[in-house]
Amino acid sequence: MKLYNTATRNLEEFLPKDPKDVKVYTCGPTVYSTPHIGNYGAYVYWDLLIRTLKANGYTIRRVLNLTDVGHLTSDGDTGEDKLEKGAKREGKTVWEIADQYIGVFRNGFKKLGLIEPTKWARATDYIEQSKALVEKLIENGFTYETADGVYYDTSKFPRYADFARLDLENLKAGARVAYSNEKRNPSDFAVWKFIKPGEDHAMRWDFLGRPGYPGWHLECSSIIHTELGEPIDIHTGGVDHIPVHHTNEIAQTYGAYNESLANLWIHCNFITINGEKISKSLGNIITLEDIEGKGYSLNDYKLWLFQGHYKAERNFTWEDLESAKNRRLSWRNKVALLFQTEPKTNLLDFKAALLGKLNDDLNSASAFALIDASAEQMSLDDWTYVNELFGLDLIPEDVTETVQPRIEERNAARNHKDWATADYIRDELLEDNISLLDTAGGTFWQIVG
Ligand code: AMP
Numbered sequence: 001m002k003l004y005n006t007a008t009r010n011l012e013e014f015l016p017k018d019p020k021d022v023k024v025y026t027c028g029p030t031v032y033s034t035p036h037i038g039n040y041g042a043y044v045y046w047d048l049l050i051r052t053l054k055a056n057g058y059t060i061r062r063v064l065n066l067t068d069v070g071h072l073t074s075d076g077d078t079g080e081d082k083l084e085k086g087a088k089r090e091g092k093t094v095w096e097i098a099d100q101y102i103g104v105f106r107n108g109f110k111k112l113g114l115i116e117p118t119k120w121a122r123a124t125d126y127i128e129q130s131k132a133l134v135e136k137l138i139e140n141g142f143t144y145e146t147a148d149g150v151y152y153d154t155s156k157f158p159r160y161a162d163f164a165r166l167d168l169e170n171l172k173a174g175a176r177v178a179y180s181n182e183k184r185n186p187s188d189f190a191v192w193k194f195i196k197p198g199e200d201h202a203m204r205w206d207f208l209g210r211p212g213y214p215g216w217h218l219e220c221s222s223i224i225h226t227e228l229g230e231p232i233d234i235h236t237g238g239v240d241h242i243p244v245h246h247t248n249e250i251a252q253t254y255g256a257y258n259e260s261l262a263n264l265w266i267h268c269n270f271i272t273i274n275g276e277k278i279s280k281s282l283g284n285i286i287t288l289e290d291i292e293g294k295g296y297s298l299n300d301y302k303l304w305l306f307q308g309h310y311k312a313e314r315n316f317t318w319e320d321l322e323s324a325k326n327r328r329l330s331w332r333n334k335v336a337l338l339f340q341t342e343p344k345t346n347l348l349d350f351k352a353a354l355l356g357k358l359n360d361d362l363n364s365a366s367a368f369a370l371i372d373a374s375a376e377q378m379s380l381d382d383w384t385y386v387n388e389l390f391g392l393d394l395i396p397e398d399v400t401e402t403v404q405p406r407i408e409e410r411n412a413a414r415n416h417k418d419w420a421t422a423d424y425i426r427d428e429l430l431e432d433n434i435s436l437l438d439t440a441g442g443t444f445w446q447i448v449g
């Protein structure tokens, strides 16, 4: 299996330390508002990664974190904590906001049919471990204190710029007002923030003799250290994580434990609308509810994502979602027909060829082309394999169970020349998007929506 490793900028053969315990960490959402389809896109891509790893026989231990403290509106060390902002917006406590949006996120995750991580890790459940990490950094001489907090001195980590190919000189020249005068280098970042007297920050813990809260990047290093042990096999995230968040996670783990954080880093790109990144601030968000509200299944959205590649920016349109829906419908109907006809034998080498496509850096688009080319010959077992790899709800088994008895009722009515009942059943099924086709060989059904 080959994956593109951001750390080396190379397509690499994936070689986990222990195939029976492959350690995967995914940077999760900041739980302060309803996620949009762009946010969920990342988790859909990583679900394909997990399913592909499983199909290759690996056993996975995966942690997904939930950021419920410390992520400031600037993504740096200034601005308001997003959780505090959410609390003010909704007139609730920060803890209520965190609980509420953890629920919203996990519900969306479930509705998308994504495989649950081995562990959901909430940042505020790791405060003691995060403090211990800061203490290590202090002890090892990687930090300095300002009035604002404890900062990581990035000049102490010689390879700081390597991961994101940062141009630190340029950063310095461009920084001028962008960073506080107390910072020694523009790339330095807070590992712990102090709460000043009178400052409005409800989430607070005593540490170093005063109240404060962890810096945003800290949780990922401390959760990985606690739950998985570094270096992990795969660390996933969005491209926007590369220059700051992941660069800083790596720096923290190096400074505290003299360890590399992950062997392979994989990053997905953005979903755009009219060429602009979907984001709350641009006001162009589409939610999972919007997708469903327009009569689409969330599986149509997943299929649309898989028609492209995780590394490519994708521009979302409703027209393209419609064509994804049609492709999914045509696949489901191929399977539906298999429930109504003689069983087919498995297609020679199909499964191995399909997995081969995904083993090539998750080339789902190429896998889909293979499915289209093979669809007429595929057996139910072949389709089941497709369904396990992509999680697209392609097997209409439940439909079969409800439709078949209705067709038999209708046949009985027709035998009695009770055309009214027969038509009634046909219309009723059509309302459930099932259309009937009477042929000399019997009545067949099809899904039409
Ligand atoms: P945010 O809540 O805006 O910080 O988003 C959380 C994460 O979701 C980001 O770090 C990105 O990796 C991802 N994300 C945000 N917007 C998009 C988008 N339009 N397309 C894909 N991923 C996104």
Ligand code: ZN
Pocket (backbone or CB within 6 Å): 026, 027, 028, 220, 245, 249
């Ligand atoms: Zn992270």
